[in-house]
Each structure stands twice: as C-alpha cells, then as structure tokens.
Amino acid sequence: MAPPSGPAGAPSTLGQGAGTRAGVGDSPLRPDGTLKVTGEFAYSSDMWHEDMLWGCTLRSPHAHAEIVSLDTGEALRQAGVYAVLTHDDLPAAVKNYGLEIPDTPVLAHGRVRHHGEPVALVAADHPETARRAAAKIKVEYRELPVVHDEESATAPDAPLLHPGRDDHHAGHVPHPNIVHRQPIVRGDAAAAAGRADVVVTGEYEVGMQDQAFLGPESGLAVPAEDGGVDLFVATQWLHSDLRQIAPVLGLPEEKVRMTLSGVGGAFGGREDLSMQIHACLLALATGKPVKIVYNRFESFFGHVHRHPAKLRYEHGATRDGKLTHMRCRIVLDGGAYASASPAVVGNAASLSVGPYVVDDVEIEALALYTNNPPCGAMRGFGAVQACFAYEAQMDKLAAELGMDPVELRQRNAMAQGAVLPTGQAVDSPAPVAELLRRVKARPMPPEAQWETVGGAPDVRALPGGLSNTTHGEGVVRGVGYAVGIKNVGFSEGFDDYSTARVRLEVVGGEPVALVHTAMAEVGQGGITVHAQIARTELGVTQVTIQPADTRVGSAGSTSASRQTYVTGGAVQHVCALVREKVLERGRERLGTHHPAWATAELLLEGGKVVTDGGEVLASLADVLGEEPVEAEDEWRHRPTEAFDLRTGQGFGHVQYSFAAHRAVVEVDTELGLVKVVELACAQDVGKAMNPQAVVGQIQGGTVQGLGLAVLEEIVVDPGAKVRNPSFTDYLIPTLLDTPTIPVDVLELADAHAPYGLRGAGEAPTLSSTPAVLAAVRAATGRALPRVPVRPEHIVDV
C-alpha cells in the first residue's frame, strides 16, 4: 500500500482549524452566489467587447463524405463579413487536436467523418450576417458509406476512420476501427463456472446520453498587441485547452492567455475543445475580438456525448447466492474521433464487475471508431454503462435464486480490503452493504399520492403528469435497488496533480487569504470549498478566490470527481506552507516575547497565532505586518499505474466512491409512462466538506441518472445522422419528472485523502439509472434490457 503523500493525513478532530466558522464541514454561502442570483455573474456567452465580431461555424450535413470542392468566394463578398476560414487557412503545421490522440481536425480536411463536423468559419458584424454568409459557402460533398456499429466498423473491408493510425493504442487493437481494447483476466472463469448452481446471461444496451449543460458553448477571443490572444471561455480544464490550442495557432503557450468565464454546467461535455480554437483563429485573422455562441441545435453537435454501449454479461452463483464468476464484453461506440474513449474503456473494464467480490472473471471492453457523433466524457465515464448492466444482472440472478435482490447484493458486496479484478485491493472504507441497508430501511413513500379528499385526482402526482393520461387506471408501483462503484481522479498512471497559490496579507487591519488556482468552477462549488479550506488552515475569516486563469499552474480537469480531492488537496497543502512561513516569521519577529513560540504546537485561529493549549501569542496582523506571505506548489495524489494490456492487472485507480439508490416508481402499465415517486440515495463521501453542496451534487447526479433511465437519448439513425438535436426532442427531466430525493450521507474517512474526503460527484449518477429500471421491471414484469426505456418497451408494441 502506498503511503499517503503530502501533508494530508487522516482527519483529526482537534488541531488546526477545528471549529473554524465557515471552514471545512460547514455550509457557507457560495462566493459567486449573489452575482448569480442578481444576473451579474458573467458567463462565457455574456462576454462582450467593443467592436467585436460574431463567429459562425459551417458544419457538415453528412455523416461521412469526401469534400470535393469548397468555395468561399461569395461568402467573403457579403457586406459585413470580415473573414471566412477553412482548413487551408490554418496558420501552423499542427492542424489537429485531441485530449489524448490528436485525431480531430480543427476544420475538416478533404473528408468529414460525422454529422455536424466543422468545415468552415465566418466572422461578421452580426450573427445573422455570419449565418447568411456561411450559407453561401459552396461545399461539394461526395457521400461515403458509413460505419455505425461493431459489425460494420470491424468488417474486413470496412472504411477506416483514421487510416495509417500511429497513436499508442494502434499497435494492440484487433482492428484499426477500434480505438482501444482492454481485457481483464483474473482467476479461472471457466473453472469457476463449473461450480455455479445458477448462471444468468443478459444483453444490455445504453443509449447516447447528452450532458445537456444549460450554458451553450461560447466564448470571446481578443487579439493582443503582442500577436497573441486572450481567450475567455467556459471549460473544464484551462491548461488542457491551452496545450491543444497554442500549437494550432502557431503561438507559444504564453501568448495564449486563458481566463475562465462563468460556466453554465459541464458534466464532461466541456472536457474537449469546441469553439476555442475557432474563435482564436477568427480573432487573429481579423484583428478584432470574436465571440462565438452556439445555440442549442449547434450545441448538440458541438460537444461529445456519453458513449452508447452494448454489454453482454454472464454471472454465475451458488445456490446460497455467492457469485462464482463473471464474464462480460462491453462495446462502446466512440464515434468519429477518439476524445476520451481510451480512458472510458479503462473505466468500463476495470469497474465492470461492480462493487462485488468475484474472484474469477473474464472481461473485455473496447471502443469503436464509427461515423456516429464523437463520444467522450460524461459524468460516470464508462462506469455508468457497466452499472446499468451488472445491476440488471444482480436482479436477474436474485430472481433465479428466489432471493431478495438486496440480500444477494449484500452477500457479495465488497468491503475494505477486497481485491478488484485488476488485482488492486480497496484500501479505504467500502461500505457497500451498509449503503444498501440504509436505503432499504427508509420508510416507503405513501401510496396513491394523487388522491385528494373527495376531489378529482391530482394528475401532477401521476404518470403522464399534466397530460391527464390516467386517474389511477393501470398504475402499478414498483421498487428497485442498485449500487455502484466509481473511481475518483485520473487513473492508469496519469500524472494527476493540481497547483495552488495562496497569499496571506493584511487588508484594512484584517488578515485576508487570497487563493488562486486554475480550477474550473462549473457549478459544483469548488470555490466555496477552497475558501473553507483556507479558513480552516489559516484561521482567517476573509478569503478571496482569484479568477481561474492560466497565470497559475494547472489544476487538472473538473471531472472524475477529482477537484475537491486534488485541487482541494493542493489548497490545503499550500495553506500549510503559508502557515509554516507565518509561524517562521512570527518566531523571527516575536519569538523572544513568549517562550511558547519555541516550545508549543502553534495554530492559526481566529486571525491569531495560538498555542494548542489555546493561549494567544499574537494577531496575524502583527505577525504579517506590511509584508504578505505567499506560497505556490503542486500537489499530487499517490501514483497509479497502467493496466496490463493483456491481463488488465494494475494499481489503476487512486480511490473509489460508492452510492446506492432505492427507486420507487409508479408505472402506467397500459401506456408505458413512468412517474418516479422517490429516489432515495445513500453515499459515502468520506468527509462532507460542505454538507449542503455535497447533497446538491448527489441530488443532481441522481436526476441525471433518472434522465438516462426514462428520457434521455440522442437518436442517431443508421445513416449516422442525429435526429433530435433540440430541447424539444432531447428531453431532460423537469420538476414534474423529478421525485423527492432523500439523501443519507456517510462520512467514513479515506486515510489517503485530504480530510478523509471521497470524490462525490459521479457515483450517484451510476446507481440511479439501474434502480429506476429495476423498479419499472418490478412494476411491469418486463425484462427492459435497454435505457432509456421508452413507453413502447413497457407496453411491448
């Protein structure tokens, strides 16, 4: 077991910062909250600049086509048009980008590989002028056959999405249209299968979910006098963007200065670039500030989605409900470009067994290249798809064994010390059985809540809601359970670190801490937590959070449930460095005033230096004087290692996160409409850094899982065209689709993590979906192997 790195040990109940007001463990108000409720908070789409132009993107109407010719002449001649750019206008030798594999053209070069791929850019003085000009760009396409599933993509004569691949996965994949493949083999599944009294198999399917963040892709690029550019944008990881943007612009990174604008949600959808390079190209080409704002239609083409998946599972168990073995094959559709597919494959494979102990497994996960829309990061990241399937299997197995489904899960639940299929031991609390116990022990919500005293039924409480489809006819209640496991932080040997800069100074007689990181605040409340950490560690009340930008080192991505852990860890670590410097200065300046300076354990509390016995030695203002104390450093969690490409063995993940749900649904069994009545969750968060915010994360993740269960899917036809790129036909839950979500938060500390915390953002998105499906199955008796479940599936027509 690797030792904990940095100063973050097990949490203590006494010592530095214990009981600091608005510190760690409290729920202070968000520092950006007032701006957000008054409309003054500046999101990326709110950026405005004198003389700015509007950028517009021409996109491919085809899923796969050769670009025979491209004529921008007429578009350029339109009044009010300042620039029209195509692939030929790219200024540098680097013309592609990508998170891991740079396979994505900034603008299509000779060929488009998916519906909506960017082909050309226009900058004009009004968005309508830009749109009209884009419509005048003449592109002649010759359509090519599409590959849209495993069979068509891996056929011997399949058209290759990326011929001549030389990325680091190219050598080990069985077909060039497979981005990455990860097997995991442990024990002897074939032999173990012989010991099974019961074997269940199932084929499952997960549709393509969209992040559907509410703030569309947008930003403003302002050309600078030094030939560089200032970019104000909504993203999840400024430095990853920067690394991909600068080479395409032919600029050194220091000439591309990025500032995080307000981010209207992310959920993985802003991990890849969208309009960043385009806006910079237009700004540099025109010498004017350029703003790009996608509308909802374009947003559906502007970011990657959750990988749709086909999953085949086999589980065996003995008569007493002990799992003997598991075999699975998970095929993820990565679409036309790699994006985060390799990492999604790693997650799907390594978490495919779920939070259960199974010694003998054969696992294979892979991601395809197809002409479908590119897929990448979305909350849950490979673990969502697997959880839907293995939890359906657990219910199937319980039914086969005549056993209570919760009891079956509890009998096989992993606990601290359990060994995963990757060979990695889980070395922090894993209260899987307890989470299930808690959601099961909750009282059931009242029956028939639509009934009113002597009056007409309240349709708002019924399936169909306001549409008045039932007054109780055909409505059957069902209850379902699910539990999931998600890794936290970047895995497989990635150097996952964050940088913080903290300054402590006296302003107006008061000590003030200034915290600067490049962490993307996307709504999750990381900045609230950073301020709490600074208060706890430095004993101050006033904390200012600097805007996130590239003037400080990377904070890594706001994804993988990692920011509170990693950037929170960095802030804690750097605060400790500042604290040491403060005490050092105190000893230098005031050490002679009191012997305790030399002998006692000293803390910073209430704006003062105090001994661990509570004696006040000096105020921070006196210690600091006019000179601020500042520190900056990187902080890393303990290292992970890559999975073996053949066996999948390896210490791949730094931490695991667990959540369980109980879903209570009412289904109109004649119309196939679903009302989720209650979706109770229990989750271990290690330490609730901000109890209000963590409950908000759990509830939000829960509802995204509900959306995948019954509503949300980007429908792609066999020609690889997107059929519902709008909020009219891509439906996310409204308030009338959403149940009450009671949350039970456990705090079992992980000794390796800062404050004992456990990344919390994703786990609730996993188990919510299978819990809802289990409940719908219970109400209807149907197998329902696919999400989102549609009314057609429930009534079986």
Added chain:
Amino acid sequence: MQFLRPASWEDALAAKAEHPSAVPLAGGTDVMVEINFDHRRPTHLLDLSRIRELHEWETGGGTVRLGAAVPYSKIIDGLSRELPGLALASRTVGSPQIRNRGSVGGNLGAASPAGDAHPALLAAGAEVEAVSVRGTRSIPVEEFYTGVKRNALAEDELIRSVRIRKADGPQQFSKVGTRNAMVIAVCAFGIALHPSTRTVRAGIGSAAPTPLRARVAEDFLGAALEEGGLWSSGRTIPPAVAREFAELCSGACNPIDDVRGSAAYRRRAVGVMARRTLGWAWESYRATGNGSTTEGGAQCA
C-alpha cells in the same frame, strides 16, 4: 426581413393582402423558434400582438368566439366552464411561459398534427373565422387541416377567431408525451359528450398527417348509447362498448414512426386514452345528474 406592426385589424388584413408571404406573429412560440434556429427567413413578420380583438373572447349564444391570439393561460383561467376540453388541453401546452404566449390561432396557423388544441376543437365542434380584405368565411375545423403543417387559409387570409360550441356535457382531454410536463404530444385525444344532441365527438391528434375526428367510433358509440337507453338511464357503459369504441379510435389513426414514438404505440395509446377519457366523461355525466342515476353506487365498473 421587414417587421410590420399593424395597429388595427383592418391594417393587418391590408398588410397581409399586400404581402401574402408575410408570416403572422402573435405569441411567437412557433415562428420565433424557426427564426432562432435559422429554419425560416420570411420576407415579412406581421405582428398581431397589438390588435385588441384578437386577444378577447365573446360568450354570447351557443358558442364562444375565441380571439385567435388569446393565450392558453387565459383559456385555463377564464373559459374552463364553457370550453372544458380546450381548457384541459391548454394546461398541457408547453410550459407556463409558453401558455402565457401561445394561442389557439397559432396552433391552427401552424397546423402541426401535434398541436394540443386540435383534438379538443374537433371534439367540441368549432369553426375557424378566416378573414381577408375580400371578406370573411367560416371553415369547419375538420376541413381546416389539409395536410402536415398545411391548412385551408388562402394566402391573404388571417384567423380572426375560432367559434367553439359551448360544452353541453362533459369533455375530456388526454395526451401522451414521454415527459410529465413541457412535452410535444406523441398522440392526443379529446372527447366531448353532447347530451343535447345525444352525440359524442372524438378528436385525435398527432396520429395521422392531420388532426382528425374518429367518426366511425363516434357513430358506433352514439348508436350504442342510444340503443341502450344510456343517455336517459345514466347506466354505466358496458365494457364491451367502451372497448369497441377504443378499438375504433385506434383504427382511425394513420400514424408514422418518428423520433417521438412508433406508429404501433400511437395506435395503442389512442385506444387507451379513448377508453379512459370516455369513462371519465361518462362518470361525470352520470354524477351531474344528467342521466337518471337510479342504479346508485352498485354499478362501479
């Protein structure tokens, strides 16, 4: 694009005559989406929001003359007694914000088969008052829908009002969408009992190229009610009759598979809605004492 802002109905008609390609704009809940998403660039937008009479209704006589631009929220608040089916349908339109802007005139003008008002209008009985500088004509709503998103208006005509028969008996409306609010109909169903004529009318939405009446089902049910003496007796409708009515309503559909639902599901759902809404409407008819309820509570089906 030009923005025409007539101050009076006469000016609006003159503008439409002069610019037949002008797109009438009231609540904007359809037209502005098409403009925002670059699906439509009309030569002229004809803003009707300033024309008072389009935002008013009259309830004299046997009909409600509903101004074309009266928003759905006003129908819910002010006309649920006279037009209960339409009020129920109105409550299912979009969101509260959309209901504050969208109107029956807009539903008719767009003539989408999925428009929520159509089944209720068909069931209640309604005529569209189409006006141009040439004069006024009254188009039965059944004849108004001529195809997918096509209607019977001449290019110089505007919708002044819809004359909808006041309810003379219970009405119901039901719509299937895959979300519990703010959803476009997968299919919809409206039913109106007309005790004064001892007839039943049924309207179906989003299950054929146009909204339509289920006439065979109506005739069957009308005859069954008459033969069984049910209008007078107020007895429960025999389950076999309700089933047959539902099947005939399903049979009236001519749906397609699309991203919102399959044809087979639409047929099935229309049948379920027909059976249920008939049950609710008939229960209400019995409860209000229109039939003689001599059987007391003994016949709960």
Added chain:
Amino acid sequence: MRVTFTVNGRRHEADDVWEGESLLYVLRERMGLPGSKNACEQGECGSCTVRLDGEPVCACLVAAGQAEGREVVTVEGLAAYARERDGTAGTGDLAPVQQAFLDAGAVQCGFCTPGLLVAADELIERTPEPSDADIREALSGNLCRCTGYEKIMDAVRLAAARSDAGGAREVV
C-alpha cells in the same frame, strides 16, 4: 429598426435591430442586460424568463419589435420590483426569492437561476402559499441540470414561508 421599451422601470432604446432579433438578444447584446440566459432559444428551458407586462414569458420567443412600448422586468430588476410590490423599501439588495435561493443552496452553475427566480417570484406573488405540486407545475418550464431540483423546491418553500411571515408581521 428601432425599438423602445421599458426595462426594470427604465426606458431603453436600441437602433439597427434586425427584424428577426428576439427580445432576449436585444436585452443581452444591445441593452447590456445579459442576466436573462440563452440556453435553448426555443422556449424549452425557461432560462430567459422575463416579465412582459407582468406575465412570465420566454424572452427568446418574443420578437424584439413586439416588445415596443411594453414593460419588461428581468432578473436584474427583480429586487427593486419585489421591493416596490412588497412595500419593503430599502430592506436589502435581494428579493426574498433571491435570498432564499442562496440560503437553500439552490444555485450551482446558476445558468437556470435567473429564469427560475423570475418565475418563482411570480408564483409567490400569485399564490402566496403554494403547495409542492403548485411549485412543481409552475416551475415545470424551467429546466435545471445541476441540482436535481430538490434545493430549488426548498428555496421556493423558504421564500414563500418568509413572505408569509413578512405579511403577518405587517398585519400586526
């Protein structure tokens, strides 16, 4: 074309407005009032909800020319609007519903927040003691992707309770 209307009690004018522009675009890009948000531009999310002559509407679906001469209230003017209505002049910079959203933790990314605040404020104005079902129906046109809505429900209940308590005090 030129459009002139009142926003948050102040007369605003914009020139060279393209006829296809929405009220939302004019507020955000021409009048320096970007508080109303552009999340879908098809009336399916409620993020751009404003009061138009008192009625909550999606500003993205109102043509700019239709707002001519009308009264618009946006999130930027909500506190002043609530102060005037509730007769609580000078008691804080936020409307009760704004404070309640902060206190209840109903704000995450905040992109849905301006529209929700305008809609929720109007709900409480119309229905001072809304039931949970009333809240769900009245706000069913406002999508939120972050919170799962639970804390939004808490916030509206809190705002209603506080308004109620405030009213009671005034009576006393």
